[in-house]
Amino acid sequence: MKSTVEQLSPTRVRINVEVPFEELQPDFDRAFKALASQIRLPGFRPGKAPRKLLEARVGRGAVLEQVVNDAIPARYSEAVTANEVKVLGQPEVDITKLEDNVELVFTAEVDVRPEIALPDFSTIEVTVDPVEITDEAVEEQLLSLRQRFGTLTGVERPVQDGDFVSIDLSATVGGEEVPEASTTGLSHEVGSGQLIDGLDEALVGMSAGESKEFTTTLVAGDHAGDEAVVTVTVNSVKERELPAEDDEFAQLASEFDTLDELKADLRERVSRVKKVEQAGQIRDKVLDVLLETVEVPLPEAVVQAEIDGALHDAIHALDHDETKLDELLEEQGSSREEFDKDTRESAERAVKVQLLLDAIAEAEGTTVEQEELTERIFFQAQRYGIPPEQFIQQIGQANQLGAVYADVRRGKALGSVVDRATVTDTSGATVDTSELFGTKSDDESEDAEAPAGEGESE
Numbered sequence: 035m036k037s038t039v040e041q042l043s044p045t046r047v048r049i050n051v052e053v054p055f056e057e058l059q060p061d062f063d064r065a066f067k068a069l070a071s072q073i074r075l076p077g078f079r080p081g082k083a084p085r086k087l088l089e090a091r092v093g094r095g096a097v098l099e100q101v102v103n104d105a106i107p108a109r110y111s112e113a114v115t116a117n118e119v120k121v122l123g124q125p126e127v128d129i130t131k132l133e134d135n136v137e138l139v140f141t142a143e144v145d146v147r148p149e150i151a152l153p154d155f156s157t158i159e160v161t162v163d164p165v166e167i168t169d170e171a172v173e174e175q176l177l178s179l180r181q182r183f184g185t186l187t188g189v190e191r192p193v194q195d196g197d198f199v200s201i202d203l204s205a206t207v208g209g210e211e212v213p214e215a216s217t218t219g220l221s222h223e224v225g226s227g228q229l230i231d232g233l234d235e236a237l238v239g240m241s242a243g244e245s246k247e248f249t250t251t252l253v254a255g256d257h258a259g260d261e262a263v264v265t266v267t268v269n270s271v272k273e274r275e276l277p278a279e280d281d282e283f284a285q286l287a288s289e290f291d292t293l294d295e296l297k298a299d300l301r302e303r304v305s306r307v308k309k310v311e312q313a314g315q316i317r318d319k320v321l322d323v324l325l326e327t328v329e330v331p332l333p334e335a336v337v338q339a340e341i342d343g344a345l346h347d348a349i350h351a352l353d354h355d356e357t358k359l360d361e362l363l364e365e366q367g368s369s370r371e372e373f374d375k376d377t378r379e380s381a382e383r384a385v386k387v388q389l390l391l392d393a394i395a396e397a398e399g400t401t402v403e404q405e406e407l408t409e410r411i412f413f414q415a416q417r418y419g420i421p422p423e424q425f426i427q428q429i430g431q432a433n434q435l436g437a438v439y440a441d442v443r444r445g446k447a448l449g450s451v452v453d454r455a456t457v458t459d460t461s462g463a464t465v466d467t468s469e470l471f472g473t474k475s476d477d478e479s480e481d482a483e484a485p486a487g488e489g490e491s492e
Contacts, residue, residue: 037113044148044331049125051113053105053138061105065097094134102129102138110142120147122336145333150393153327155454160319164459165308167301175300176279179287186272193237193271195225200269201237205252205262212262214255219269233266240268259365309469312459316467320452321387330386340381348373391444400447402439410442 035057040048106127114121122145131139186198193199199222205215222229224237236248245267252262277283284296352358360370394400415425429435457465 035109035112037116039117039119042143045122045145045333047119047144047146049110049113049117049119049142049144051109051140051142053109055135055137058101058105058138061101062097064104065100098132098134102132105138106140109140113142119144122146122333123339145335147389147392148331148333150328150330150390152394152397153324155451156456158320158323158451158455159458160316160323160455161458161460162312162315162319162465164461164463165305165312167304167308171304172297172301175304176297177276179300180276180279180283181274183283183287184274184276187275189271189273190242191271192239192241193224193268194273195234195238196274197224198222198272198274199224199237202267202269203264205264207252207257207260207262212252212255212257215252215257215262215264230264232264236264236266237268240266242268242270244268312465316452316457316465317448320455320457321448323455324390324451325383325386328390330390332382332385332389337378337381337385340384341377344377344381388440388444391447392440394451395443395447398447398450400443400450402442402446406442406446407439410438414438 035054036052038050040050042048106129110125110127113119125142125144127140127142129138129140131137189197201220201222202218203216203220205212222233222237225234227234230250230253232248232250236246240246245265247263247265250262250264252258252260277286279293281292284290284293288296288299290296290299346354349356349359352362359373363369363373411426411429412422415422418425420428429438452467455467457467459465
């Protein structure tokens, strides 16, 4: 077999393949074996009919068609491997010559990973927010903890922000009742904003037994987007009493004996959260610099597939009715043109990020250990609230394990870039990214841990 590759564009190639007929003999053998098992000829045992008789029965053209259909995928894969073509997606195959007993010639056009010129990562400089742990942030965490251990007590006064109320709700649109918007005995924290717009404002100042009407726009159900008149009735009012800030509370809410020890632990927790936030900001900014400075040709077919997937997800909850999508966008003050524009921009960025990080991973020789893959799977399963075994089964059935592997590899590739970038905070201090990303090289780690006198030869 002979194969050559033509570069049609930075992201697309044409693979030309020539296969002499003598190399197709194994394919003819398989084709006739399959025919013999399917066709019964008088006087011959199953599977033993001669080729000439089988060919006479089905015709030479049918045999050739079967052989070619079976041979092309394997010969295409062989050509891809031999020419080290990094394909993206499925090829468009065209048979350009089929001369019986002479040769089979076909072409395959396919998108490929573009060649990407990577910069010197040590020249990348970004500035991020510093890690600042304020007393207010610690007190906020302490207040949240106290609220978890608070008790609700009934009060005989008008509703205030932060109270817990039991309410009944009903709504009408154009004078007609909306059944799905009616409920009784609903518990609600005033000021949380978790229910309908205008409810919290209406509740403040009301007392148990009182009712009030207010106008709002419904956001779900058959009347989504319609203006409704809502009636709210307060059944009871309770306020939350918080435990005192003392050593007794520290012993109740934690493993610590004193309030000072609890606050010190909360400060450390706030610090960890701030460092995670800073690490995310560093990743985003380094990636932005890469995207701005590195030219990444985009395969249109891959971008279009990303766009199609986004559109499918958008209309999935709308019974796959694009008309409903247009109506929803109009209600939100947008349009289909803006949606399509934003979707394309997001798709192009997503594809560019994937191609860029894959190129970095390949250049860096980035690998993924089984432990790292397992850790990501467990994290994703926890995020979706399902057992890891069930999540593994789901991604296996959807053939998504490779996507999880690629995601981990890309994250490590970006980490290797961050490791060499210069990162400072807005105060001018240098940020130690190895502490945040754990990307310090093995040699550096060994030098740091070696006792004095070791790590150097005399």
